[in-house]
Amino acid sequence: MAINWNAFWEWANPRKFMWWTDRALPVIAILAAVIFVIGLVWGFFLTPDDYRQGATVKIFYIHVPSAMMAINIWAMMLVASLIWIVRRHHVSALAAKSAAAIGMTMTLIALITGAVWGKPMWGTYWEWDPRLTSFLILLLFYIGYMALWEAIEDPDTAADLTSALCLVGSVFALLSRYAVLFWNQGLHQGASLSLDAEENVADVYWYPALVAIAGFVLLFVALVLLRTRTEIRARRLHALEMRERVKNA
Numbered sequence: 001m002a003i004n005w006n007a008f009w010e011w012a013n014p015r016k017f018m019w020w021t022d023r024a025l026p027v028i029a030i031l032a033a034v035i036f037v038i039g040l041v042w043g044f045f046l047t048p049d050d051y052r053q054g055a056t057v058k059i060f061y062i063h064v065p066s067a068m069m070a071i072n073i074w075a076m077m078l079v080a081s082l083i084w085i086v087r088r089h090h091v092s093a094l095a096a097k098s099a100a101a102i103g104m105t106m107t108l109i110a111l112i113t114g115a116v117w118g119k120p121m122w123g124t125y126w127e128w129d130p131r132l133t134s135f136l137i138l139l140l141f142y143i144g145y146m147a148l149w150e151a152i153e154d155p156d157t158a159a160d161l162t163s164a165l166c167l168v169g170s171v172f173a174l175l176s177r178y179a180v181l182f183w184n185q186g187l188h189q190g191a192s193l194s195l196d197a198e199e200n201v202a203d204v205y206w207y208p209a210l211v212a213i214a215g216f217v218l219l220f221v222a223l224v225l226l227r228t229r230t231e232i233r234a235r236r237l238h239a240l241e242m243r244e245r246v247k248n249a
Helices: 005-010 014-045 055-087 090-122 130-151 155-182 203-248
Strands: none
Touching: 014 055, 014 090, 014 203, 055 090, 055 130, 055 155, 055 203, 090 130, 090 155, 090 203, 130 155
């Protein structure tokens, strides 16, 4: 059965986007809040301490989901940027712009929680480990991406340049994900949650971790929809202001 791509793109039309997100956003936000709280409460208060790491292991429930989101949010921005480059679809550019601040926050949380975990485990808050270093560079790319949007007045030009930056930054998002595989050196362990891993963490930690990850994903979806709606309103307001300036000129 052929996919009707025209019908698909209609739902991303700014008016239709505002219509369906107005109805879907409250449901997604409530679901995100419930699952997010359940995952963190389950992980922090209803799981035992690890026999090696003690209570420190529970940082896992914030560190792993935030690190996963930091990388995957950039991947989402990459897809949205490619859509902008190919189709000049304004909602996709605004969605990428909206996701950047959330991705930066997730990257910062991952770095901070990693440092808190690293001190008792490695004896240091920071090590120039391949994955840690690539994550730090990814944070700088997030900051640069946001700064570039703010520095350029014309929104289409800003979307073009930030899309190009997003393509370059995707290299470091990839390195952040696979640095442990590319380089055998470094303190950082391999993936704790992986479909292709022979052994994951114990089930007592595995299940609440999955719930926590789901909570982070839904939280991101809710926030990016909210921020994209705000960007669309700001774009409309800017257009109205420009019309008034032309009339009064």
